[in-house]
Amino acid sequence: MKTFKYIAMMALSVMLAGSVTSCEDMLDTKSDDYVFDNDLNLDNANDSLFSVMGILSQQQRLAERYVLLGEVRGDLVQVPATADYSLQEIAQFNVSADNKYLSRADYYNVINNCNYAIARMDTSVTIHNNKVMMADYVGIRSVRAWTQLQVALNFGELTWYTDPITNVDDVDKDYPVLPFDAALDRILQDIEPYIGMDVPNFGNVGDYNSTQAFVRPTLIAADIHLYKNNYEMAAQLYYDYIDYYNLYITTGYANRWSSNTRTGITAGNFQAYKNEVISRIPFSSDVKDYRPNLINMTYSLVPQMVPAPHFMKQLEEASHYYADGENSILITGTFEGDLRGMAILADNRGDFASAYGYTHVTDKQQDILITKYYNNGEDAGVSNPDNEMFDWRTVRHLRSVPVYRQPSLYLRYAEAVNRAGKPSIAFAVITNGLKQKVMDDSTIVNKWERNGEPYINFDNSKYENNQGTAMRGRGFGIRLSKSGYLIPELTTLNDSIEWVENEILYEMAAETCFEGNRFFDLLRVSHHRADHPALFVEKVSQRFDNPAAAAARLSNPDNWWIKK
Numbered sequence: 258m259k260t261f262k263y264i265a266m267m268a269l270s271v272m273l274a275g276s277v278t279s280c281e282d283m284l285d286t287k288s289d290d291y292v293f294d295n296d297l298n299l300d301n302a303n304d305s306l307f308s309v310m311g312i313l314s315q316q317q318r319l320a321e322r323y324v325l326l327g328e329v330r331g332d333l334v335q336v337p338a339t340a341d342y343s344l345q346e347i348a349q350f351n352v353s354a355d356n357k358y359l360s361r362a363d364y365y366n367v368i369n370n371c372n373y374a375i376a377r378m379d380t381s382v383t384i385h386n387n388k389v390m391m392a393d394y395v396g397i398r399s400v401r402a403w404t405q406l407q408v409a410l411n412f413g414e415l416t417w418y419t420d421p422i423t424n425v426d427d428v429d430k431d432y433p434v435l436p437f438d439a440a441l442d443r444i445l446q447d448i449e450p451y452i453g454m455d456v457p458n459f460g461n462v463g464d465y466n467s468t469q470a471f472v473r474p475t476l477i478a479a480d481i482h483l484y485k486n487n488y489e490m491a492a493q494l495y496y497d498y499i500d501y502y503n504l505y506i507t508t509g510y511a512n513r514w515s516s517n518t519r520t521g522i523t524a525g526n527f528q529a530y531k532n533e534v535i536s537r538i539p540f541s542s543d544v545k546d547y548r549p550n551l552i553n554m555t556y557s558l559v560p561q562m563v564p565a566p567h568f569m570k571q572l573e574e575a576s577h578y579y580a581d582g583e584n585s586i587l588i589t590g591t592f593e594g595d596l597r598g599m600a601i602l603a604d605n606r607g608d609f610a611s612a613y614g615y616t617h618v619t620d621k622q623q624d625i626l627i628t629k630y631y632n633n634g635e636d637a638g639v640s641n642p643d644n645e646m647f648d649w650r651t652v653r654h655l656r657s658v659p660v661y662r663q664p665s666l667y668l669r670y671a672e673a674v675n676r677a678g679k680p681s682i683a684f685a686v687i688t689n690g691l692k693q694k695v696m697d698d699s700t701i702v703n704k705w706e707r708n709g710e711p712y713i714n715f716d717n718s719k720y721e722n723n724q725g726t727a728m729r730g731r732g733f734g735i736r737l738s739k740s741g742y743l744i745p746e747l748t749t750l751n752d753s754i755e756w757v758e759n760e761i762l763y764e765m766a767a768e769t770c771f772e773g774n775r776f777f778d779l780l781r782v783s784h785h786r787a788d789h790p791a792l793f794v795e796k797v798s799q800r801f802d803n804p805a806a807a808a809a810r811l812s813n814p815d816n817w818w819i820k821k
Contacts, residue, residue: 308374309393309457312400313470313539315370318363319407320538320658321549324773325562326358326411326819331775332796333568333766334627340561347819348562350810354821364408365416371401373421396456396471402448403472403660405440406481410777413818415440419447437818445481448474452494453501465539465657472536472661473498483669484781488677489712495670496712503719504535504663506690508583511729512597512611517579517590519603526597526729527611529662530772531633536661544637548654552634555627556616556653558645564598564613564627564770565800572598572767576742578734583724588734597730597767599625612770618646629771630655664726664768671761674713676785679706680757682713684744687764689736690723691715700738726764758782762796780817790814 328334329348336348343357352359380394409415417440418432435443451474459467479494498504510529515521540548554561572595579590594600599614608615610628634653641652667686675683681703682691689695693716696702707713715723727735727742735742747753765778783793794811801807810816 306393306457306459308370308378309396310459312367312370312374312397315363315367316400316404317538317540317547319367319404320540321551322358322363322411323407323538323660324549324551324658324771327773327776328771329562330797330817331779332800333565333770333775334562335565335800336562337560339559344561350807350816352819352821356819356821358411358819359821361408361412364404367404368401368408368418369422371397371404372419373423375401375419376421392455392457395451395454395474398448398451399456399471399474399477402444402474402477405444406477409435409437409440409444410780411819413437413815413820415443417443441481441484445478445485448477452478453497462539464542465534465537469534469537470539476535476661476666479673480669480777480781483673484777484784486676486785488673489710492670492673492677492710493712495666495673496714499666499670500714500717502535504666505720505723506663506667506686506726506729507722508724508728508733511733512600512609513732514579514590514592514596514600519590519592520606522596522600522602522609524609524611526768527609527629527632529664529729530629530659531655531657533663534657534659534661535663535666537657537659539657540655542656544654548656549658551630551655551658552653553641553644556631556644556646557626560626562627564625567799568766568770569598569613569625571763575731575763575767576735576740578732578737578740578742580732580734580737583728583733585733586737588732588737588739590732592732595730595767598770616646627771659772662769662772665765665772665774668726668761668765668768672758672782675754675757675761678750678754679703679713680744680750680753682706683761684757686725687727687760688725688742690720690725690728692720692723693718726768730767755786758785 325344326347329336329344330350334348336345338345346352346356347358374397375394378390378394378397380388380390382388382390405415414437415435416432417435418430420427422428453475456468456471456473461467462470475494475498479491479498482494483491508525510525510533512522512524512526515523540546555563574593575595577592577594577596578588579592580586580588596609596611598612600609600611602608610616610626611632612629613625613627615623616626616628616631631653634655637652637654641647644652647653671683671686674686681701682696685691685695685701689701696707696713696715725736734740744753744756747756762778762782765774779793779796780790783789783791783796786792790812794808797811798804798807
């Protein structure tokens with residue numbers, strides 16, 4: 258509690274919103290020295306706009322940590338011995354008292370500002386029968402819920418308070434500290450009344466629509482229900498979101514061989530990270546403003562994290578089935594390699610880095626690096642003398658950090674549907690894509706799985722072009738039965754469910770690696786199993802030099818969190 262009181266005192270000096278002139282300017286985080294005005298009420302659209310944008314500018318400080326803390330505690334990256342010691346400690350699940358990632362202040366600053374706006378916002382203001390402040394109110398609640406979820410996921414507990422801390426007396430109050438599972442229950446209870454409600458739409462903020470700055474309540478609730486093993490509820494919420502917003506998986510974001518000679522590649526997946534996005538944390542276009550350092554941390558001679566060798570090996574050995582088009586019925590080449598990682602062209606014609614690969618920037622750099630952030634960055638027009646990788650080119654920076662993408666949505670839907678007892682429908686998300694002709698094909702979807710539940714209705718023609726996620730890296734032919742990529746004949750339904758679940762975990766890695774999801778993905782899927790935390794322990798411990806010692810440490814859930 259002493260730590261939280263210190264954080265709360267810091268929150269008193271953090272602004273709610275500043276006097277800025279445009280939405281783009283509001284993404285500038287340079288000015289943060291405003292204090293709360295207890296007499297201020299948010300009762301008009303301008304006040305509401307400024308409060309929302311002020312909160313979003315503070316949320317930017319969480320973006321880099323969202324990615325780092327979600328990945329270095331997973332199984333897809335390694336943190337080299339030359340990396341920052343604080344990051345090494347997090348990756349080793351052995352945190353010292355001076356670790357810089359122990360600080361929770363930025364999270365609680367966002368939460369406290371949300372509390373302030375929620376307490377002061379007058380949602381009854383009506384113009385032309387429209388409650389003009391309600392969308393802003395819902396947006397702020399969604400930011401608070403998402404931030405609370407990050408606190409719980411990173412630190413294993415959440416100090417719960419919903420009234421703003423505006424003076425020293427508020428700091429001295431006793432606030433409940435909720436352990437992880439109880440924190441998720443409380444967040445869910447708080448956000449559920451706003452499922453399906455609109456978030457603010459201020460038009461474009463920089464290059465992105467402002468609605469993408471929010472993870473909508475529907476998705477926050479769905480993720481928590483999925484963790485809590487409420488599978489049908491989660492499936493319905495994911496489906497409702499997919500159906501309402503007309504979302505589907507397209508092979509336009511596929512990396513594929515240009516022909517079965519493998520002498521050229523047609524790349525689309527390598528920039529899906531910035532283009533195929535549901536929710537993101539955006540940043541100002543001004544290079545002088547704050548932005549995450551992920552490119553500089555990975556595209557470097559001294560990288561802070563690199564792809565884990567066993568992960569690269571898994572993608573390198575994945576079966577690949579070449580077909581000329583997404584509707585072709587012929588497999589004309591069978592190879593190895595999931596092209597969403599990297600590709601090695603035939604006849605020594607070179608290589609292609611998608612999520613990771615060789616950079617060929619300098620003779621000094623021959624190791625494989627994470628290239629996902631670099632590929633999705635934009636030229637900053639400035640140099641960085643501290644990074645030799647940029648000594649002959651302009652620095653690149655990320656204009657946003659995605660926190661929810663279409664593949665994440667569909668694969669979590671598959672995770673929920675699979676655990677709801679429908680493994681062939683879940684597997685079709687990976688192989689064929691969900692659409693009427695797939696759902697009606699008994700060689701793909703078991704008839705006994707189709708019981709009329711609303712969350713499996715993909716009969717609408719808008720899903721006609723839905724494709725399987727695996728087609729985006731393992732060849733268009735993977736959807737065909739002759740590929741042999743099928744659910745094997747297993748003894749029990751639970752065996753089939755766990756086999757499909759392992760394939761879903763692979764797809765989550767291939768599609769969304771290095772995006773900040775992996776710790777929660779592993780934790781959530783492991784939680785579905787009777788022997789939890791065995792899956793989580795097995796997956797994470799394999800990246801350690803001494804897997805047995807790591808497994809012993811990780812078998813204690815207290816060691817998962819960022820605590821001294």
